[in-house]
Amino acid sequence: MDKLNAEAAEQCKRTLSYILCQNNSPSNPNTPQSSVIIPDTSFYKRWQKSDRLFEGIYTSSGYSTPKTPATLIDVKKFSHLNSDSNCMWRQNSSDFMSFIEEPDLINFSPPLSHRNSMIDQFEDSSGRFDHDYVQLGVLGSGEFGTVFKVLNKLDGFYYAVKQIKIRAKTMKTEALQEAYILASSSMIDDNCYIIRYYSVWTEISALYICMELCECSLKKYIEKAQVTEKLVYKFMRDILKGLKKLHDNNIVHMDIKPENILLSMYGKFKLADLGLARITTNLTNEIPEGDCRYLACEVLEDANENHVPDLTKADIFSLGASVYEIIRGKPLPKNGQEWQDIRHGRIKIPFGYSYNIRKAIEIMMSREPEKRPSAAQLLDEYFVSDKEKEIKKWKNYAGWLEKGQNGEKKVVVKKERKMSL
Known part of the structure; x- marks a missing residue:
């Protein structure tokens, strides 16, 4: 009996709690409304209005994640909008980007000089690397910095963080180029x-760049894997696609090599x-020189002249020299007679590779830059995938059928004319 009474009491409590919750629900019209008014300057209101204050990502340490300087907009280009007092730009500056047409966006380029940079508006984030990341090892190191394999404490993903030592203020601008x-x-x-x-x-x-973590470099990969024609086709197609994207957007790499x-x-x-990469539309008299083993001769010869050579063809030479080094199985020379012979197109490609690969390397390493094909031409003519070959085959077949049908129609027309005569 006592057990039944206890269960009934618990049921009554649950029912009363449910009724009370329903009566105090905001959706209930009988619920008394709060007289508290949230001011417009509160963080809640500013968050609702997408205030710029909340663009940073705030951590428990109290500092915000610095953001890469965005593309600078030339406001003078849109000065005609100032005269229109009813335009949306005047009413709401956040809608300014809606006035930019698609062709205008193509002309915008990121700031590549220190005077255009917004980096001076950010203070150094002391200790962010140690605070946000766990160092798991060193992936590589050089004269100017070190690349670490790290684990991000916040999202749990692995990254590669490049630390570039800055020993002088002028080095800060150079480090920011990459x-x-x-x-x-x-x-x-x-x-x-x-x-x-x-x-x-x-x-x-120091300056830190957080990037995608990769398995290994091509140089280390071929130390363990056998160099086959299939492998050469694979990495050449991938790199030519990336190089085509850079060149189409007026960017040259200037330091292509297996590493x-x-x-x-x-x-x-x-x-x-991409530490030596440049945007060709903003080039000055200074032309960066990469590794001398893969450097095109026109970069050295034309360095002191008034005109700038076609640096996209210099990238093509460097890529050709890289694949030549891989298939011949030994490093390229840094100087000497063999170095000169390579720059004059006197190379010895080992047997065992197809005509396409041998011919592609020869023209990519041609002494005359104008004879070197572009990345797009190499993809279309020499490094075509099996799928693309099949598509081209059927397109040619369809064209042949169309020509045949047009020829038959002409013959029929001639016969009809003869019959009429």
């Missing part, structure tokens, strides 16, 4: 053959290390 180019390439559609960029920030005497070609976790070869 971040700017990576940010530019990340805005390119379908840029899956270029190393992915995530963020950049500065700390005391700067990385194999991603998903089996794609990608262009990396």
Whole structure:
């Protein structure tokens, strides 16, 4: 009996709790409304209005994640909108981008000089690297910096973080070049053959670039794997696709070599290390020189002249020299007679490779830049996938059928004319 009474009491409590909750629900018209008014300057109201305050990502340490400088907009280009007092730009500055037409966006380029950079508006994020990441090892190191394999404590993903030492203020601008180019390439559609960029920030005497973590470089990959024609076709197609994307957007790499070609976790070869990359529309008299083993001769010969050579063809030479080094099985020379012979097109391609690969290497390493094909031409003529070959085959067959049908129609017309006569 006592057990039944206890169960009935519990049921009554649950029923009363449900009724009370329903009566106090905001959807109930009988619920008394609060007299508290939230001011417009409160963080809640500012968040509802998409205030710029909330564009940063705030961590428990109290500092915000620095953002890569965005593409600068030339406001003078839209000065005619100032005269219209009823235009949306005057009413709401957040809708300014709606006035920009698609062709205008193509002309915008990221800031590539220190005076255009917004980096001075950010303070050094002291300790962010140690605070947000766990160092798991060193992937590579050089004269100017080190690349670490890290684990992000916030999202749990693995990344590669490049630390660039800054020993002088002038080095800060040079170090930012790679971040700017990576940010530019990340805005390119379908840029899956270029190393992915995530963020950049500065700390005391160092700049950090967070990038996609890859499996290994092409140089290390061929040390364990056998170099076959299938492998050459694979990495050449991938890198030519990435190079085509860069060249189509007026970006040259200027340091292509097996060490700067990385194999991603998903089996794609990608262009990396864009520290010497430049946007050709903003070139000055200074032309960056990469590794001398893969450097095209016109970069050295034309360096002191008034005109700038076609640096896209210099990238083609470097890629050709890279694949030549891989298939011959030994490093290229840094100087000497053999170095000169390579620049004059006197190369010895080993047997065992198809005519397409042998011919492609020869023309890519031609002494005359105008004789070297573009990345797009190489993809269409020499490094065509089996699927594309099949598509071309059927297109040619369809064209042949169409020509045959047109020829039969002409014959029928001639016969009809003869019969009428």
